[in-house]
Amino acid sequence: MGQRVAAVGAGMTKFVRRAQETGKELAWEAARAALESADMTIDDIDCVAMGTAPDAFDGVHMKAEYLADGAGAWGKPYYRTYVGGGTGVFVTIQGWWQVASGQFDTCLVVAEEKMSSTQPHPQGAFITIFDNMIERPLGPNLLWIFALEMNRYMQVHGIDKRDIAAVSVKNKRNAADHPAALLGDADITVDDVLNSETLAWPVQRLDVSPISDGAVAVVLAAEHVAKRKAATPVWVEGVGWHLDTAYWTNRDLVYPRYVEYAARQAYEMAGIHEPRKEIHIAEPYDPFDYKELHHLEGLQLFEKGKAPEAMRDGVLDRDGDLPSCPSGGLLGVGNPIAAAGLMKIAELYWQLSGQAGKRQVPGDPKKGVAQAWGDLMQVGTVVVMGR
Amino acid sequence: MTPKRDLRSVDDTQPTTFYGPTSLTNDEFRNAVGAVDFAVDARYAWDTGVAISRFLDGLREGRILGRECRSCGRTLVPPRMFCEECFRPTDRWVEVPDRGTVNTFSICYIRWDMVELEEPELPFVLELDIETPMMGFMHKLGEVDPQRIEVGMEVEAVWKPEGEREGSILDIRYFRPRDAVLRKGARQTARAKKKTGAKRSGSRKKTSAKRKAG
Amino acid sequence: MFEKISDPKDVRLVEGHIPLEHRYTPGVAGEAFFASLMKGEFLASRCERCGVVYCPNRIFCERCLGELDADTTVGPRGTLESFTVVYVGIEGEPLDEPRTLGLIRLEGADTVLLHDLVGFDEVGPLIGDEVEPDFKPRNRRTGSMLDLRGFRPVRR
Numbered sequence: 001m002g003q004r005v006a007a008v009g010a011g012m013t014k015f016v017r018r019a020q021e022t023g024k025e026l027a028w029e030a031a032r033a034a035l036e037s038a039d040m041t042i043d044d045i046d047c048v049a050m051g052t053a054p055d056a057f058d059g060v061h062m063k064a065e066y067l068a069d070g071a072g073a074w075g076k077p078y079y080r081t082y083v084g085g086g087t088g089v090f091v092t093i094q095g096w097w098q099v100a101s102g103q104f105d106t107c108l109v110v111a112e113e114k115m116s117s118t119q120p121h122p123q124g125a126f127i128t129i130f131d132n133m134i135e136r137p138l139g140p141n142l143l144w145i146f147a148l149e150m151n152r153y154m155q156v157h158g159i160d161k162r163d164i165a166a167v168s169v170k171n172k173r174n175a176a177d178h179p180a181a182l183l184g185d186a187d188i189t190v191d192d193v194l195n196s197e198t199l200a201w202p203v204q205r206l207d208v209s210p211i212s213d214g215a216v217a218v219v220l221a222a223e224h225v226a227k228r229k230a231a232t233p234v235w236v237e238g239v240g241w242h243l244d245t246a247y248w249t250n251r252d253l254v255y256p257r258y259v260e261y262a263a264r265q266a267y268e269m270a271g272i273h274e275p276r277k278e279i280h281i282a283e284p285y286d287p288f289d290y291k292e293l294h295h296l297e298g299l300q301l302f303e304k305g306k307a308p309e310a311m312r313d314g315v316l317d318r319d320g321d322l323p324s325c326p327s328g329g330l331l332g333v334g335n336p337i338a339a340a341g342l343m344k345i346a347e348l349y350w351q352l353s354g355q356a357g358k359r360q361v362p363g364d365p366k367k368g369v370a371q372a373w374g375d376l377m378q379v380g381t382v383v384v385m386g387r
Numbered sequence: 388m389t390p391k392r393d394l395r396s397v398d399d400t401q402p403t404t405f406y407g408p409t410s411l412t413n414d415e416f417r418n419a420v421g422a423v424d425f426a427v428d429a430r431y432a433w434d435t436g437v438a439i440s441r442f443l444d445g446l447r448e449g450r451i452l453g454r455e456c457r458s459c460g461r462t463l464v465p466p467r468m469f470c471e472e473c474f475r476p477t478d479r480w481v482e483v484p485d486r487g488t489v490n491t492f493s494i495c496y497i498r499w500d501m502v503e504l505e506e507p508e509l510p511f512v513l514e515l516d517i518e519t520p521m522m523g524f525m526h527k528l529g530e531v532d533p534q535r536i537e538v539g540m541e542v543e544a545v546w547k548p549e550g551e552r553e554g555s556i557l558d559i560r561y562f563r564p565r566d567a568v569l570r571k572g573a574r575q576t577a578r579a580k581k582k583t584g585a586k587r588s589g590s591r592k593k594t595s596a597k598r599k600a601g
Numbered sequence: 602m603f604e605k606i607s608d609p610k611d612v613r614l615v616e617g618h619i620p621l622e623h624r625y626t627p628g629v630a631g632e633a634f635f636a637s638l639m640k641g642e643f644l645a646s647r648c649e650r651c652g653v654v655y656c657p658n659r660i661f662c663e664r665c666l667g668e669l670d671a672d673t674t675v676g677p678r679g680t681l682e683s684f685t686v687v688y689v690g691i692e693g694e695p696l697d698e699p700r701t702l703g704l705i706r707l708e709g710a711d712t713v714l715l716h717d718l719v720g721f722d723e724v725g726p727l728i729g730d731e732v733e734p735d736f737k738p739r740n741r742r743t744g745s746m747l748d749l750r751g752f753r754p755v756r757r
Contacts, residue, residue: 011405011406012405013407013408014405014408014410016410018410018411018413018416018626019408019410019411019626020408020409020411020628020629021409021628022627022630024628025407025630025660028666029406029407029408030406031666032406032661032668033405033406035666043665056427058623059425069663070661070663074664116416116626117623117626119424119622119624120622121500121501123499123501124499124500124619125619127619127620128619132433132615133435133439133556133615134442134443134524134556135524135525136617137555137556138525138527138556138557139499140499141495141497141508141510142499143495143497144493144510144525147493147495147510148491148493151491152490152491152538155491198494198496199495200493200494200495200496200497200510201493201495201533203493245471247467249465249512249513249521249524249525250521250522250523251521253490253491416624419632420627420632420636420639421631421635421745422624422625422626422627423624423625423627424622424624425622425623425625426621427622427623428618431616432616433614433615434612434613434614435613435614435615437604437605437606440611440612440613443613554613
């Protein structure tokens, strides 16, 4: 529908625990890297799409407006999008339709998060995810939600924790080859994960991706610009997004149906009928190791409860049949909320255009799917890219 | 003048470049010249709305109330004045039994700011004993040995005495196993402590073989 | 249809607060600016391409996104572009003493700074007045905008 749109460049800052840079400076560093990689200047950009999660993390009200200068939005049409953790992929969808609509020919998509500002811990901001009237009086901890979901997923399908811990190991090892990674570790083992401190059973410390600061930017261009600018434009072929009920205790946490609905939307648009065969690389959202498996099932790449088996069989390794998170994901690269999702889009761009260096998935991959998740565990955002 | 920073970190195994940022240690973060500390004093008085007002009243009366949608036939707990699936107003108030099963649970050892708790907390999602599946809310378990909790365990509410109830979710103290044998009583506590020991440090793994096999 | 609560005393409120504190690092540019301010200087950046001088200094130009350096200083004197006198506090409570704030364009800068105006006589500030910074003694400066008490009129 509309103009065809491709990614023609991407750039990012390293993800770090605490950056000296202000959010504005982080956004600029990513924007500048992306423009350079696309061989463009800010004058070549028609509009800017910003994805950044709650203002409360950076501690700046109207955060997108605050970041506008670093994102190159001065004097340009500017749009902010926000669906919690789903933002990084969602803002790509937003950038896509701004160009697909024909109103603009190029869009700079930027995502930034500076979580180190929140003291003593960003959980103070996250806590408001719980219902203020019937949940917060219980004194909840954000980890409860993930622990409750992880437990049910494990119990219903009879999953061995080792298979889940293996995901964390895979991603941290993959991230050892990512120049911007905070948590890359070539030597980590499943036992390291299983011996780490239990925070909220069954969640252990190394199951979780910790908070970080960072920014990512991607340049999207209409077909006639993309063909001029990029040796290998990577096309946005399908987009989908879906929000499930906020009454999270009223739906079965064992399966992310919101990811399925978003994925179906994206696959239909991309003309994909057998995702398991036609998708070559997956970048599902992995703030927790079990979540990657949960999402792979929602993405229709494995049957319900069967993703852990795929992990065990090596299918998800970088040289496996369906590499999952070759970037190293959030567990390996880091988790500045919105930027993490856009990092996955950038990874697909680099992988499919053969620029992923040591992380390059072998076998000439042509199609990939990136997915992010967030809000009150209820949003699925999916983008299919291909060349 | 600011010293010229070389922000580029080029990985020569791939053509893309990555810029910055400058990573700070915790000390550098604490001592940065010009840093500003600011406490957002965000205080709120939230209206509970029509549905939750009545729900909280119900709790003060010692009962759990739900709303029924005649169109889809669901009984909704937490109650809401409109059905989000049928997109129409719900029809009437119903009382539901104060018991159900454990849909899922966790054993949490730390507080929201990552400080370790003295006693672990046992949050869980209650699935009410009613016809509509998946209805219920989050609460805490009590009077139970954490190692014996299972998904599907039958539980019942333990209420505060009438004089202490205020119209809050905390009017229910916690939920405990309906099967008295599974409850942690005074004698069982001592036995349980001896068996599991003080699993405070290290991994605090739940090593039940049954759990692994599912 | 919808039930309605018609008696005000039936309206229930749940009170709470969101526990949030922040520590803002001043950033790469900001650290240099405040270090300079402690020495009594206003650091600035000139973008040659756009012909704009930013104070405080920045590491990039917001108009062309080009890289900038803290390559110049502005002021210390400046011109008053605007001002206001504030009588109520943040929660609407009356202030003991009214507070006068101004927007000051330091000599050489294209941007303005916000600060208190101090030391004006009964006539008060006028737009166009020439002003100068009122610094605290060197040993009481910490690297903050409060190292200045404000801006005061330049006495002829």
